[in-house]
Amino acid sequence: MSLYILCTVLFAVGLYCLLVKKNLVKKIIGLGIMEYAINLFFILTGYRTAAEAPILDRELAITNFVDPLPQALILTSIVIGLAVTALMVAIAVRLYEKYRTFDINEIRRLRG
Amino acid sequence: MIPLFVAIPLGFAFLIPLVSKYKEGFARACAVAGGFFLVCVSVASVYWIKTGAMTYAVGGWKAPFGICMELDALSVLILLVINIIGFLALVYSAEYIKKRYTSPGLYYALFCLLLAGLNGVAISGDLFNMFVFLEITSIASYALVAFGTEAEELEASFKYMVLGSIASALILFAIGILLAKVSTLNMADIARQLMRQGPGNITVLYCAALFTMGFALKAGLVPFHTWLADAHPAAPAPVSAMLSGVVIKTLGIYQLVRVIFNIIGFSQAMSFIFVWLGIISMVVGVLLAIGQWDFKRLLAYHSISQIGYVVFGIGLGTPLGIIGGLFHLFNHSLFKSLLFLNAGAVEFATGTRRLEKVAGLSNEMPVTGVTSLIASLSIAGIPPLCGFWSKLIIIIAAFQVQHFFGAIVCLAVSMVTLASFLKVQKYAFARKAQNPVAGIKEVPLSMKVSMVSLAILCVGVGLFFPVIINTVIKPAADVLLAGREYINWVLGVK
Numbered sequence: 104m105s106l107y108i109l110c111t112v113l114f115a116v117g118l119y120c121l122l123v124k125k126n127l128v129k130k131i132i133g134l135g136i137m138e139y140a141i142n143l144f145f146i147l148t149g150y151r152t153a154a155e156a157p158i159l160d161r162e163l164a165i166t167n168f169v170d171p172l173p174q175a176l177i178l179t180s181i182v183i184g185l186a187v188t189a190l191m192v193a194i195a196v197r198l199y200e201k202y203r204t205f206d207i208n209e210i211r212r213l214r215g
Numbered sequence: 216m217i218p219l220f221v222a223i224p225l226g227f228a229f230l231i232p233l234v235s236k237y238k239e240g241f242a243r244a245c246a247v248a249g250g251f252f253l254v255c256v257s258v259a260s261v262y263w264i265k266t267g268a269m270t271y272a273v274g275g276w277k278a279p280f281g282i283c284m285e286l287d288a289l290s291v292l293i294l295l296v297i298n299i300i301g302f303l304a305l306v307y308s309a310e311y312i313k314k315r316y317t318s319p320g321l322y323y324a325l326f327c328l329l330l331a332g333l334n335g336v337a338i339s340g341d342l343f344n345m346f347v348f349l350e351i352t353s354i355a356s357y358a359l360v361a362f363g364t365e366a367e368e369l370e371a372s373f374k375y376m377v378l379g380s381i382a383s384a385l386i387l388f389a390i391g392i393l394l395a396k397v398s399t400l401n402m403a404d405i406a407r408q409l410m411r412q413g414p415g416n417i418t419v420l421y422c423a424a425l426f427t428m429g430f431a432l433k434a435g436l437v438p439f440h441t442w443l444a445d446a447h448p449a450a451p452a453p454v455s456a457m458l459s460g461v462v463i464k465t466l467g468i469y470q471l472v473r474v475i476f477n478i479i480g481f482s483q484a485m486s487f488i489f490v491w492l493g494i495i496s497m498v499v500g501v502l503l504a505i506g507q508w509d510f511k512r513l514l515a516y517h518s519i520s521q522i523g524y525v526v527f528g529i530g531l532g533t534p535l536g537i538i539g540g541l542f543h544l545f546n547h548s549l550f551k552s553l554l555f556l557n558a559g560a561v562e563f564a565t566g567t568r569r570l571e572k573v574a575g576l577s578n579e580m581p582v583t584g585v586t587s588l589i590a591s592l593s594i595a596g597i598p599p600l601c602g603f604w605s606k607l608i609i610i611i612a613a614f615q616v617q618h619f620f621g622a623i624v625c626l627a628v629s630m631v632t633l634a635s636f637l638k639v640q641k642y643a644f645a646r647k648a649q650n651p652v653a654g655i656k657e658v659p660l661s662m663k664v665s666m667v668s669l670a671i672l673c674v675g676v677g678l679f680f681p682v683i684i685n686t687v688i689k690p691a692a693d694v695l696l697a698g699r700e701y702i703n704w705v706l707g708v709k
Contacts, residue, residue, distance in 0.1 A: 114384075118384075121377060121380075121381065122381075127373070137381075138384065145391050145394075148395035173394065176394075179343075179347060180387065186354055187353075187376070191373070194361055194369055194372055194376070195373065197361075197369050198366075198373060201365075201366040201369060212370060
């Protein structure tokens with residue numbers, strides 16, 4: 104149980120970083136932390152104590168095995184996270200070229 | 216037939232960047248042809264699906280174990296909205312993108328990717344699969360908002376990405392918790408497991424809260440609306456039309472009602488939250504819109520307000536309220552995308568979207584003038600245009616359940632909307648220009664065609680509203696009212 108709570112704490116750290124930090128790069132790192140917290144949570148839900156890898160074998164009947172579904176989902180989720188992070192970094196670099204800064208207090212032309 | 220909705224746009228999205236380098240015009244022809252085919256398929260599917268659902272097991276693995284796609288009347292309504300607006304926006308894009316932006320090939324590829332993601336969300340019967348399509352849509356729309364790569368567009372896109380990623384993270388978190396609880400991802404199977412466990416479970420309530428937050432962020436409902444007014448105006452006009460007309464509804468409203476009504480189960484508490492989210496969005500959106508002088512920004516704030524109507528209507532939970540909400544969703548996609556295309560046409564012809572800087576355009580641009588007048592009157596709810604009937608149904612439904620405050624707010628917001636759009640009409644189109652600028656011409660044919668078709672749809676839906684309600688809206692509302700009947704349609708358990 105405490106592991107799940109730690110996951111939520113990690114998620115909150117990422118969310119805090121994403122919302123409060125003023126630097127674009129730090130915001131992107133915050134997003135990364137948030138994604139890792141969720142990935143970790145998924146993997147933990149599939150964990151079983153003293154279990155084996157879920158490989159189908161006709162000789163050995165494995166009764167106690169790790170749930171493979173969350174692992175498969177997380178592979179997809181990591182790829183999606185990569186795409187979002189890559190796009191964000193690309194846009195942050197273009198923003199730097201326009202404004203010559205990563206500070207969001209300076210990047211404020213839109214308001215109202 | 217069902218996988219075609221995703222396969223065609225996804226296939227074109229990969230093909231277009233490869234071929235368009237060597238062959239000019241290939242991208243546009245491909246995208247428009249694909250869009251037209253999708254419109255045909257979605258109109259045909261109105262006749263296939265009357266009640267129940269059609270399912271398709273991906274790779275032959277039967278549902279609850281494999282990924283399944285399912286098409287019911289609610290999906291059909293959303294598919295109609297996506298593909299009609301998508302096709303007309305693609306037709307509009309031809310001249311607009313060629314004149315104003317570089318690399319049209321990439322634009323069409325991203326647009327097809329957006330369509331693939333949206334269609335995928337609408338037909339997915341698997342929660343994680345729905346999340347993947349949601350992310351495809353989101354990534355395509357982040358990139359399309361930044362397509363101009365000017366300072367403002369990049370800034371809006373970054374803001375949109377930050378809040379969009381938070382929404383996706385919340386949704387994924389909720390999916391994880393549900394998966395841990397019921398060990399399945401098929402939406403119908405989740406609903407069945409939750410029904411066996413009985414109502415009032417704290418974990419399920421926590422998931423419902425996470426889902427509501429995530430989808431409300433995607434829909435731009437009021438406490439979560441800050442990104443919308445930056446992101447929607449920054450995009451190219453056809454993309455703004457897609458974002459405001461389709462994306463916030465598919466990613467926000469459709470997924471929210473699907474999860475809440477068909478999986479978790481609608482209750483009094485949910486109804487309360489929906490109704491108040493709707494009322495607050497209506498009021499705050501329209502108040503923020505009054506003071507705007509940027510044409511597209513004004514429209515973006517009105518989107519928040521109109522989405523409030525949709526959520527309010529659906530949140531009432533009565534058959535009439537749900538019909539009104541879904542009908543308003545359909546109508547809003549027509550008139551709001553028309554207004555964004557008009558704003559694009561004004562910007563295309565004059566180079567600015569500040570309302571105080573343009574004047575007397577209805578002489579130089581009669582088509583834009585007339586179509587924008589129709590759209591403005593529709594959104595303000597003037598009979599017999601389409602916006603009037605859906606607002607009327609929502610207000611009657613509010614009176615039926617004795618929610619008088621909500622009904623009065625609906626009426627008042629409608630008045631303020633009318634005032635706001637009279638301002639647009641007066642400044643941009645009706646008033647005499649003090650010092651007329653020479654050389655303002657009506658927009659090219661492709662842009663006129665799609666604006667006129669949307670205006671005809673607005674008038675047509677208004678005049679023949681009983682037909683539309685009976686063939687499209689009512690079956691969709693029945694899906695929501697049936698609630699967990701949905702399990703039997705998808706899993707085929709009698």
